[in-house]
Every structure is written in C-alpha cells, then in structure tokens.
Amino acid sequence: MTALKFDLLNTDAETGARRGRLHTRRGCIDTPVFMPVGTQATVKALLPEQLKELGACIILGNTYHLFLRPGHEIIERLGGLHRFMNWDRPILTDSGGFQVFSLGDLRRIDEEGVRFQSHLDGSSHLLTPEISMAVQQALGSDIIMCFDECIPYPAERDYVSASTARSSRWALRCKKSLGADATAALFGIVQGGMYPDLRRRSVEELVEIGFDGYAVGGLSVGEEASVMYEAMDYTLPLLPAHQPRYVMGVGTPENLVEGVARGVDMFDCVMPTRNARNGVLFTRFGKVSIKQARYIEDPLPVDPECACYVCRTYSRAYLRHLYQSGEILASVLNTYHNVHYYLDLMEQMRSAISENEFTSFRREFYRRRETGA
Amino acid sequence: MTALKFDLLNTDAETGARRGRLHTRRGCIDTPVFMPVGTQATVKALLPEQLKELGACIILGNTYHLFLRPGHEIIERLGGLHRFMNWDRPILTDSGGFQVFSLGDLRRIDEEGVRFQSHLDGSSHLLTPEISMAVQQALGSDIIMCFDECIPYPAERDYVSASTARSSRWALRCKKSLGADATAALFGIVQGGMYPDLRRRSVEELVEIGFDGYAVGGLSVGEEASVMYEAMDYTLPLLPAHQPRYVMGVGTPENLVEGVARGVDMFDCVMPTRNARNGVLFTRFGKVSIKQARYIEDPLPVDPECACYVCRTYSRAYLRHLYQSGEILASVLNTYHNVHYYLDLMEQMRSAISENEFTSFRREFYRRRETGA
Numbered sequence: 001m002t003a004l005k006f007d008l009l010n011t012d013a014e015t016g017a018r019r020g021r022l023h024t025r026r027g028c029i030d031t032p033v034f035m036p037v038g039t040q041a042t043v044k045a046l047l048p049e050q051l052k053e054l055g056a057c058i059i060l061g062n063t064y065h066l067f068l069r070p071g072h073e074i075i076e077r078l079g080g081l082h083r084f085m086n087w088d089r090p091i092l093t094d095s096g097g098f099q100v101f102s103l104g105d106l107r108r109i110d111e112e113g114v115r116f117q118s119h120l121d122g123s124s125h126l127l128t129p130e131i132s133m134a135v136q137q138a139l140g141s142d143i144i145m146c147f148d149e150c151i152p153y154p155a156e157r158d159y160v161s162a163s164t165a166r167s168s169r170w171a172l173r174c175k176k177s178l179g180a181d182a183t184a185a186l187f188g189i190v191q192g193g194m195y196p197d198l199r200r201r202s203v204e205e206l207v208e209i210g211f212d213g214y215a216v217g218g219l220s221v222g223e224e225a226s227v228m229y230e231a232m233d234y235t236l237p238l239l240p241a242h243q244p245r246y247v248m249g250v251g252t253p254e255n256l257v258e259g260v261a262r263g264v265d266m267f268d269c270v271m272p273t274r275n276a277r278n279g280v281l282f283t284r285f286g287k288v289s290i291k292q293a294r295y296i297e298d299p300l301p302v303d304p305e306c307a308c309y310v311c312r313t314y315s316r317a318y319l320r321h322l323y324q325s326g327e328i329l330a331s332v333l334n335t336y337h338n339v340h341y342y343l344d345l346m347e348q349m350r351s352a353i354s355e356n357e358f359t360s361f362r363r364e365f366y367r368r369r370e371t372g373a
Numbered sequence: 374m375t376a377l378k379f380d381l382l383n384t385d386a387e388t389g390a391r392r393g394r395l396h397t398r399r400g401c402i403d404t405p406v407f408m409p410v411g412t413q414a415t416v417k418a419l420l421p422e423q424l425k426e427l428g429a430c431i432i433l434g435n436t437y438h439l440f441l442r443p444g445h446e447i448i449e450r451l452g453g454l455h456r457f458m459n460w461d462r463p464i465l466t467d468s469g470g471f472q473v474f475s476l477g478d479l480r481r482i483d484e485e486g487v488r489f490q491s492h493l494d495g496s497s498h499l500l501t502p503e504i505s506m507a508v509q510q511a512l513g514s515d516i517i518m519c520f521d522e523c524i525p526y527p528a529e530r531d532y533v534s535a536s537t538a539r540s541s542r543w544a545l546r547c548k549k550s551l552g553a554d555a556t557a558a559l560f561g562i563v564q565g566g567m568y569p570d571l572r573r574r575s576v577e578e579l580v581e582i583g584f585d586g587y588a589v590g591g592l593s594v595g596e597e598a599s600v601m602y603e604a605m606d607y608t609l610p611l612l613p614a615h616q617p618r619y620v621m622g623v624g625t626p627e628n629l630v631e632g633v634a635r636g637v638d639m640f641d642c643v644m645p646t647r648n649a650r651n652g653v654l655f656t657r658f659g660k661v662s663i664k665q666a667r668y669i670e671d672p673l674p675v676d677p678e679c680a681c682y683v684c685r686t687y688s689r690a691y692l693r694h695l696y697q698s699g700e701i702l703a704s705v706l707n708t709y710h711n712v713h714y715y716l717d718l719m720e721q722m723r724s725a726i727s728e729n730e731f732t733s734f735r736r737e738f739y740r741r742r743e744t745g746a
Binding site: 040041042044045046047069070074077078079084085086277296297299313314315317318320321322324325327328329331332 | 413414415417418419420442443447450451452457458459650669670672686687688690691693694695697698700701702704705
C-alpha cells in the first residue's frame, strides 16, 4: 500500500521514544501525535478553525456514531466527512467495533460480524469487517482501522485467545475488502489482552497480512496503569520499527508520556474534551477542578505558564463563573485550553526527542506535577 | 452629563427612521443599533472575538444575574465586567428591575425598592434605585439604566398610573445617586403602559429630570405587535429628538424594522441567541427550524444569500445533524448565524436611511419574507 509513508526521524538514545513524520494523502503529521476525538462529526465545542489554531493535524471520527446518525451514505452524498464538518486535514476513523462491543446485551457476535441495536432508537443493525470498511470509505477516512473486538479486562485466557484469533481473521477480511487500490491507509489492531504470548501471536498474524500501521487495542479498558505499561513493554517491540504505532483510547498526560517513552507514535482520547465539559482542566502542575470555591475571586489564568488564548485572556474566576452558571462558553473555553494542553505536551515531547533529551523532559514533567511548582 | 454624545446624522425623508452615531467613553456606535444580550457575562455560546467579527459594537449585561452570581463586588475587584469577560467595547446594563419584577411571589415592592428572593438559592436581597446604580457602576457599565418597574400587559389604569409615578420618583433618585461626576451615561425609562396620557406624563417627568437618553419600557411584554407599534407611535415623538431612543427587549426582525421606522435608535433582545439554541434560524425569507427532517440531506447553506461564516461553510444537513445530536457546536454556529442576521439587518437599515431609501428597504424586507423569494 502506498497511501501512507512514515519517516522515522529520530529515536531517543535512552528510551524507545520516536520522532517521526506521517505522510498522508491530506498532509503530513509530526509524531508522536495526539488526535482529538470528533465523535459526531465535531470535536465537541470547538470550531475546525480553533482546532487548527491549536495545531491539530489529525482528528478521529467515530464510525459507529456516524453510521447511525446521520448515516454514512448521507455523509458520502454530501461530499464526505471532511466537507461535511469543514475539516480538510487528515481524519482517522475507528471501526465501530469498540462502541458496538460496549453495547453489552444489545449486541450478538458471530464469525460474520456483530448484530446490534442502536442506542438511539433500538433499531437493528449489522456490522461486519466488510461493512466497517465500506462505511469508513464512504466517510472518506484517511486512515481506516480494522474491525476487531476490543477485549475487556480482565478476561479469561481462552476467551482472549479465541477473540484475538477471530480479530485476525477479520483483519484479513478487512484488507481484502478494502482492496489493493484503496487510497486510504489501513491499520491493523493488535489484541491479545494482557497475555504476552497472545499479543505476540496477534502481531505475527497481522504483520503477515501486512498493514500501513499497527494499533495496540484493548488498553485503557479499566486496567491499572502499570498493567497498561507492561502490555506496551512486551507488545511494542514486536511491531515493525519503520511503521507507525498507535495506542487506541489512551489517555492521561502521564499515559501519553509513558506511551511515547515506549515508542508509541499516535494517541487518541476523549479525556481532554470530556474533562473540559466537566470543569476539569489540565495544567503542568496537575488537574484543576475549576468549580472549586477557592477560585471565585482568583484573577490568575488557569495555568500562568500556559500560552493558550484562554490563559492569556481569562481568569480562573471567570472560568469558574461560566462553569457554575452552566454557560456554553465554559465548555468552549475549557475544551480549548485542554486540547491546547494535550497538543502542547506532544509538541514538547517531539522537541525533546529531536534533541535527545526525552529522559530529562520526562523527569521534569513528573517533578512539576509532584511539587506543583 | 457629558458621558454620551449623540449625533443625529440623517432622518429618513418619508418615515421617522434615524441614522445616528453614539459616542461613548469606550468608542462610538452607529445607530440604529442592535445590542446582543450577555446575561451572565457572556453572550451565550459566542467568544468576544466572534462578536467583534460579527460587528457587535455594544452588548447588554444583566444587573440582576451578575448581582447574584458571581456578585458585582467580585467583578469590581477583578477589574470590572469588561475585563472579566474580555470585552473592551461599550456595555449597557439593565437595572435589574425587569428580572426582579418577573419573580412574582418571590418579591415585595415598596417605595424604597424591591425585596426579593434569589431564583438560584432563595437567599433574600434588596434592590433599590441607589443599589442598582451602585451595582451598575461597580460592573463598569458605560450606559446605566434607571431602576424602574416594567409594567405587565394588560394592566389597570390605576396600577399603571401609580407604578409610573413611582418609577419617576425612582428615576430622580437614580440620577441623584449616580452623581454629577459619573463617567457612565444614564438613561431614563418611559413607562405608562398602553395609556397615551400616562406615557406623556412619564416622558415629561423624565425629561424634567434630564437623562443622556431615553428608553421606552413595558413593550414586548405579551401585547400584540399592533399595540406595541401604537405605543411607539404615541410615545417616541414626545422624546427629545437630539437624544438616543432605546426600546427595551424588542424584538423580532419585523419589530426592529417597525421600531426603526418610528425613530428607535437602540434595541436589545434574547431572540437571536435563544432561538439559535432552540434550532430556529433567521433568514431573509423567514425563520428556518433546522431540526426538520426535510434538511437531513440538504447541501445548501441556511440562507444562500447570507455572507456569514456559517452560511459560507456549512450545509443545512450539517447544522441539522449537530442540533439533532445535541452538540454544543449547534448552539455556537446557530448563534453566530442569528447574531449575524440581526446585526446585518441593522446595517442594511443604516445604509437605507443614509440613502433616504428606508421605505423601499422596508417594502422589500416584507416582500421577500412573504414570497420566500
């Protein structure tokens, strides 16, 4: 496939951290990169122009949500997801699998795929590897994800083994279904739960099929951070070094730093946007819950060292007032700040890796959070 | 008082429509003007920068809401409302009277003022002419409104007469309380209900006291449009021609056109912002309820002739999708469009008056709404 080219620019001398550049049909992306989540054809509360201001180079779209509403065929007839939502940079779409498997009693799985009921109106639907590919192509995705099962944690070895084997069979169907002349890239997703040998088998089966990049799925599903880092430790080194590595649904700022240290190139998570709407703001000193009474008359910005529009312009007192008053602008400003925090953190890591200073960056990152200074 | 200077630039040859310019301590305002409402230190869903992009020259702040939350003293200590909300253009504040009188059973009125219970937490408060002035000054308002009673409709003549007389006594107390060296402008508010002689008496009493401008209160309180226009017809000509005239809480696009035709210079209303959040969009062809199924695949902008960012960028299908999905961006984009519609309508009227073409503007305005073409 030639839809994607990945240049590995530098690998940190002391850790596995990688500085790279991903060339897609809609422009290039410096890695490691964080992808804000645009679930329903919008990154919640932000304009596309604001996302660009913030330096977002790629966002994630959710196949499940767009499949149900307004429907991928409607989006396709309207010129695709990029045009629909006014975003001309790359979009990575998930496969819909994660949301469908999260439906619990509302879904039934077999070798063909998953039958499920919509969380919106209870209507019945089928999602298979082939349908997921067709939907993601209809949306106009630049990076398409294989349809797989995201295995919960904890899970019995037998279940994980069977599920992972099926995900591999589905991965092959995805690749065949997309076809050799697809202009979008296709990523395989490593499963295997928290069993190192099953992770290894999953990697081997996927690499044998051959993808433009590889994701590690089944992380950030409720396990301890140490378990997640261990899984990264035994999985990431198995992946082809010259291809991008994506850890799905991760995570906290600490998770990003630890993921990068272990050689992850791509991340996505609803954390910055969802926390923002709940009044939780990220700073280099840790999290700030802006609703606290202590901020009622605080003239300082959320993070006095932050260079974002919100911190240059508004006081904690104002942000608290907006949040307490249930104002829409609270969500807008809080989201703007949090997305800035996440994208700026990635930028700092990219610089640190380029200068072979990732270890000291990582030490300083933790020191500031621990000392609050 | 010298806080405000009003230049009457042109009066339309056929109607009473006036083209003017209001000079305030924070910049000048072309009239007739519409003031977006920023109830709780934010025009709901918009950034101050977006308001400027839209050409808003002045906004309205609500004394009642800011008095209760976060409190005018806190805002004052944080540098005033302008700094608090990052808006450096003029702000007109209402007196709090309208909201307090709307509380029904939660308020008790006497000559001193109004005792009321907060709609937020039931706490007891007193608002008097003197307190209202102090609050508006603490906020840093550029145009302060007298504390008065907004009389409901319909209302008995005796009640209207007594209430209007008290509002006049309160108006005198407002002026005395503000003092001769105030740097903010002060507007009197004409009451008198729908009784022409009581409106006349109100005007005479207020003009006798002397204000920087005059508002017509007690309109848009549930009366038929024809009753409102009649009240404008017998009230506005009584006001000093060389001073600005403001009709409070008005109104629909038709109300604005009819108000301007009768010599109104200033308007405010929550209609563009509130309707936006309910998915109702203004166009030159009339209102569009964007949630309707007919728009599900409509690639056209809300108003193909509208030059605003939203209409240049997004389809009806996308706006419908955002609204149906409960997305914050729906409120942002819909508000942006509606405020543009209102401000653009005022701009069109200012041009028409300058060119002595207001009558043909008004005819065309109605023709397009009626024919939808």
